Amino acid sequence: MKQLHAILEGIGSTVLLAVRAGRYLNTLPRQFPRFIEQCYLIGYTTMPIVTILSFFIGSVLALQSGYSMENFGAKQFIGTLVGLSMVRELGPVMVAILVAGRVGSAITAELASMKVYQEIDALVTMNIPPERMLVLPRLAAVLVMMPVLATIANLCGWYGGALVCKYTGFISVEPDAYFAALKRFMEMKDVCDGLIKAEIFGFVVVLVCCNVGLNTRGGPREIGASVTKAVVLSLVLILVLDYFVTKVLI
Amino acid sequence: MATYSSSPFAGKTFGVTIDKLNKSFDGVPVLRDVSLEVRPGEIFVIMGPSGSGKSVLLKHVAGLELPTSGRVLIGDLDASDPQTRERVHLALVFQAGALFNSMTVYDNLALYPREHRLCNEAGIRERVLRTLQILSLEKAVDKFPGELSGGMKKRVAIARALVMEPELLLYDEPTSELDPVMSATITEIIATLREQTAVTTIVVSHDRDLALAIADRMAVIMDGRIRATGKPGEFKNPADPAIANFLNPTIDLKHPRFQQLENDHE
Numbered sequence: 265m266k267q268l269h270a271i272l273e274g275i276g277s278t279v280l281l282a283v284r285a286g287r288y289l290n291t292l293p294r295q296f297p298r299f300i301e302q303c304y305l306i307g308y309t310t311m312p313i314v315t316i317l318s319f320f321i322g323s324v325l326a327l328q329s330g331y332s333m334e335n336f337g338a339k340q341f342i343g344t345l346v347g348l349s350m351v352r353e354l355g356p357v358m359v360a361i362l363v364a365g366r367v368g369s370a371i372t373a374e375l376a377s378m379k380v381y382q383e384i385d386a387l388v389t390m391n392i393p394p395e396r397m398l399v400l401p402r403l404a405a406v407l408v409m410m411p412v413l414a415t416i417a418n419l420c421g422w423y424g425g426a427l428v429c430k431y432t433g434f435i436s437v438e439p440d441a442y443f444a445a446l447k448r449f450m451e452m453k454d455v456c457d458g459l460i461k462a463e464i465f466g467f468v469v470v471l472v473c474c475n476v477g478l479n480t481r482g483g484p485r486e487i488g489a490s491v492t493k494a495v496v497l498s499l500v501l502i503l504v505l506d507y508f509v510t511k512v513l514i
Numbered sequence: 515m516a517t518y519s520s521s522p523f524a525g526k527t528f529g530v531t532i533d534k535l536n537k538s539f540d541g542v543p544v545l546r547d548v549s550l551e552v553r554p555g556e557i558f559v560i561m562g563p564s565g566s567g568k569s570v571l572l573k574h575v576a577g578l579e580l581p582t583s584g585r586v587l588i589g590d591l592d593a594s595d596p597q598t599r600e601r602v603h604l605a606l607v608f609q610a611g612a613l614f615n616s617m618t619v620y621d622n623l624a625l626y627p628r629e630h631r632l633c634n635e636a637g638i639r640e641r642v643l644r645t646l647q648i649l650s651l652e653k654a655v656d657k658f659p660g661e662l663s664g665g666m667k668k669r670v671a672i673a674r675a676l677v678m679e680p681e682l683l684l685y686d687e688p689t690s691e692l693d694p695v696m697s698a699t700i701t702e703i704i705a706t707l708r709e710q711t712a713v714t715t716i717v718v719s720h721d722r723d724l725a726l727a728i729a730d731r732m733a734v735i736m737d738g739r740i741r742a743t744g745k746p747g748e749f750k751n752p753a754d755p756a757i758a759n760f761l762n763p764t765i766d767l768k769h770p771r772f773q774q775l776e777n778d779h780e
Binding site: 294378381382383385386388389390391392397 | 573576577578599600604605606608610612613614615625626629630631678
């Protein structure tokens with residue numbers, strides 16, 4: 265019962281935080297420098313790891329599927345499989361997981377530290393709502409950067425797969441054939457669905473991480489506990505939401 | 515300290531009424547039926563031993579805690595209503611400073627006028643530098659809080675409060691963790707600022723010297739209850755033994771520990 269109460273309280277406070285941050289939407293233009301800073305932190309600094317991981321995920325996907333599909337004589341569909349898998353599922357989910365681990369943890373640590381050391385209280389007494397100054401620019405930045413990161417992940421995954429197909433002896437599918445197969449079954453809807461997923465996951469991750477950070481109580485040990493809680497919660501939510509969003513979009 | 519009176523900071527100020535305030539955390543009472551009246555323009559010091567509830571009381575005045583029952587009024591505005599902060603310039607100097615660690619001293623002070631768009635960047639710069647000068651902090655302008663000593667952090671926290679041109683100024687343990695010289699400096703700053711701005715000031719402290727030096731009136735809080743209120747002179751020889759023991763603690767030299775030390779010395 266106590267746990268159910270805590271879950272409902274967590275959902276309630278997270279939704280409330282989104283509503284409160286949304287109330288200050290009109291202040292976003294004058295918070296432009298803060299928004300750009302967050303775009304840099306969320307997008308630019310995450311880009312290298314997204315590039316590397318998605319490249320190798322695409323490569324492994326091509327390798328595994330090439331190994332299996334060769335038995336069915338279906339090697340010409342590897343491009344389709346890698347392309348659709350990256351766009352519809354692996355790209356958005358992987359980017360969201362990376363954002364949760366890399367950016368979400370940093371957000372929670374920063375806000376939890378500000379809360380523990382009374383910086384949030386100082387903001388409140390100065391009549392500067394934390395939702396306006398700390399939450400809104402992050403939410404806006406993640407909404408802008410998630411489609412960019414997901415697109416980069418998709419492209420890197422595709423090219424990783426293409427390279428493996430060309431240079432792996434038992435696959436030997438030329439890039440032209442690979443990309444032709446990729447294009448043949450790919451529709452704009454697939455790309456859009458993937459980007460919508462990325463947007464939803466990114467928004468939820470940042471919102472949850474902000475909420476956990478701002479509700480931290482105690483001392484330095486609780487900052488670490490909050491970071492762990494925020495990341496675990498984000499990962500669970502990404503996978504649970506993935507199922508429901510996919511079901512709606514399919 | 516540079517004079518403050520030439521500045522245009524002085525403005526209106528508010529009285530504070532605390533009416534039968536009760537606060538419990540997880541069913542444990544921290545404040546019990548606290549009632550106080552702080553008059554506009556006075557320095558009111560709330561004293562009490564550690565854990566007596568004085569910081570919690572101050573947080574209620576700042577609107578950072580919601581009462582379990584009772585109310586706190588700033589003028590005739592409810593302190594727990596977020597709208598009140600839009601109508602009253604309230605500044606709280608936190609015990610540990612609560613400076614924004616990722617910002618320089620300049621940015622810490624400039625945040626309030628920037629966020630509330632009080633003036634352009636040149637005006638903000640003039641306002642910040644003037645406040646830093648008042649507190650002799652000109653050399654700290656580009657430093658980060660982590661690079662400052664405890665006393666400087668306290669002064670920067672006071673400077674940040676002053677930049678807000680407060681109509682109600684709250685101090686939470688302003689002299690804690692400071693050496694006697696720095697404590698005296700902070701005490702002097704608080705007294706001088708009140709003289710020059712006439713702003714209502716509430717100070718929470720367990721520093722007897724600070725209280726007796728600056729208070730117009732003071733109260734002693736123990737176990738969440740107001741034990742006594744009055745002018746500082748009334749607390750010099752209090753009749754209440756608990757207050758007398760708190761304000762003038764005596765060391766029992768007949769304690770076995772001291773007897774042992776005396777024997778060792780002989």
